[in-house]
Amino acid sequence: MSVDTFDPSQFNAQAQQQAIAADLLAEAVELANSATEGDFLVDLTQAQIDRFAPLLQHTGWQDAAGELDDAAIVSLIRFFTVGEMQYSAWKAEAKSPVVALARVLKKRKAMPADLTPWIKANTTNKFLPHGDLMDLL
Numbered sequence: 001m002s003v004d005t006f007d008p009s010q011f012n013a014q015a016q017q018q019a020i021a022a023d024l025l026a027e028a029v030e031l032a033n034s035a036t037e038g039d040f041l042v043d044l045t046q047a048q049i050d051r052f053a054p055l056l057q058h059t060g061w062q063d064a065a066g067e068l069d070d071a072a073i074v075s076l077i078r079f080f081t082v083g084e085m086q087y088s089a090w091k092a093e094a095k096s097p098v099v100a101l102a103r104v105l106k107k108r109k110a111m112p113a114d115l116t117p118w119i120k121a122n123t124t125n126k127f128l129p130h131g132d133l134m135d136l137l
Contacts, residue, residue, distance in 0.1 A: 020055060020064040028052065029072050032079035041082055049087050056080070056092040061100035070110040077101050077115065081123050093125060094132035102129035 035042045044052075065073050080097050084090045098119065105111040119129045 018060070020058055020060045024051070024055065025064050025067075028055070028076060028079070029068065032075035033072070035075070035079055035082075041086065042079065044083075044087070049089055052083075053087075053089040056084070056090050056097060057095040058097070061097045062104055065101055065104040070105065070108065073101050073105055074112060074115060077105075077119065077129070078122075081119050081125075081128060084125060085123055094127040094135070096125060096128060098125075098128050099131035103131075 031042050031044070031048075065076075068076075077098050080090070080101075084092060084096060084098075102111065102115075102119075105115075116129055
């Protein structure tokens with residue numbers, strides 16, 4: 001019988017999660033900025049929908065947002081809020097990037113007063129923009 005050593009870092013999923021690729025982040029920001037101002041709808045190709053789908057539950061959004069300015073984060077929040085309603089592959093519920101991005105804005109004290117009501121008006125996802133209550137406890 002042998003005894004192995006326990007390395008807790010092996011079990012830290014966030015430590016093992018790769019960062020969001022810079023080119024994919026840049027493409028998301030570009031698409032978010034090109035969205036129609038009134039409704040933030042973007043016509044994506046199936047390839048784009050599929051390429052962004054894994055990012056919807058990615059744990060690296062807070063780190064990725066650290067590199068972005070407030071306006072880009074607001075655009076991404078609107079883009080992913082509407083995108084989740086528009087594309088079934090983008091259902092993320094409490095793991096939506098909207099939650100992480102909103103937390104970044106709140107931490108910066110840069111959350112626009114009208115953004116939360118806008119999010120609530122444009123989604124049926126009950127977790128947006130605050131996330132799962134259990135995560136806050």
